[in-house]
Amino acid sequence: MGVYTVKPNQNLFDVALHLYGSIEGLFDLLISNPELNMTSDLVYGQELIYHEDFVLNESVVSEFKKQNITPSSGARKVYFKRPGEDLIFLVGVNADMAFTSFKVAGEGIMIIDWGDNTELERVQLTVAVQSIEHYFDNETEKRRIRIYGDTQALKFTQLDTTGLAGALILCRPVVVDEYACTNHGYSLVGLSMFEGTYKIDLHSTTIDSLLPIGDMSLQELDLTDVRFLHDNTVDDYLEYIVAHHADRRPCTIWLTTEPSERGYAAINIILNEPEWNISDTWKFYINHQLYQPDNGTNIK
Known part of the structure; x- marks a missing residue:
C-alpha cells in the first residue's frame, strides 16, 4: 500500500488520474479509504491510502511525472459538472x-x-x-x-x-484519423492511445522519440525539419517498423534528417519485402530524394 499526500486544489478525480492514469482509479481510492465518498472534499496535506500496483494507464502516469504535471481542478469540481x-x-x-x-x-x-x-x-x-x-x-x-x-x-x-x-x-483511447502539431517541442507519448490514425504531421517540431507512434499503421508521416534530440531516433523507429511490421499499411515518410547506415538498412528491408508493398508501396522522401521499390535508386 502507498500513501498519497493531497496537493493544493485537488479533488478525488484529480488524485485518481494522478495515481492511476485514469479516473476509474477512483474506485480503488474509495475502497482503500472507507471514510470517503463520491462527494468528499479533500484538504491540502490530507493523506490517502492507495494500491501502488493498481496503475491503469502507465503511459499517462509516466507523462505526468515527465512533464511535472499535477492534476488539480480546485473548488470548482469540474468533474462533477x-x-x-x-x-x-x-x-x-x-x-x-x-x-x-x-x-x-x-x-x-x-x-x-x-x-x-x-x-x-x-x-x-x-x-x-x-x-x-x-x-x-x-x-x-x-x-x-x-x-x-x-x-x-x-x-x-x-x-x-x-x-x-x-x-x-x-x-x-479515441479515434483520430489525421493529427497535426507543428513548430513546438513535443513528446509523442500522448498519442499512443490514438485509434485508426493514418496521417500525422509533425513538421518543424522537436522530438525525443518516435517509438510512441511505432505501432500506428500510418499512410503519411511528415517529419520535415524535425529536430531530433537523439541521433538514433530515426534509426530506432525504422528498425521498429521492420521488427513489428505485421499488417500495417505502406506509408509515405518525409524526412530531412539523414538516417545512419542501420537506418538505411531498415529502409532497404522495408522496400524490398514484396508482401509489404502489394496494394501500395512504401515511399521515403529524404532531403527531396525519393526511395521506393524498384525505382532504380540505390539505398545507402
Missing part, C-alpha cells in the same frame, strides 16, 4: 498564455474545460474543420485544458493542436 462523459485528454499549457486555439473536425460532441472560470464549452463536431478559440479570463500558476466526450460516439477526423502549444496526454 460533466453528465457522464469520459475525460479523453488534457493539455498542460503555458500559464502566461492569454489566448489559445485548436482545429478540429469529426463527429459527436466534445466538452471543453479551459482551466479558467468560464463554463464548460460544448462543441458539436462537423465535417468542416472548426477553429476553436478561447481567451482565458483569469491568471494562474499552471493551467490544464481538459476535453471530455462519449468515446463511443466521438470521432476526430482531423485534430490540430498546434495552437495549444502544450503536451497532449491521452486518458482514454
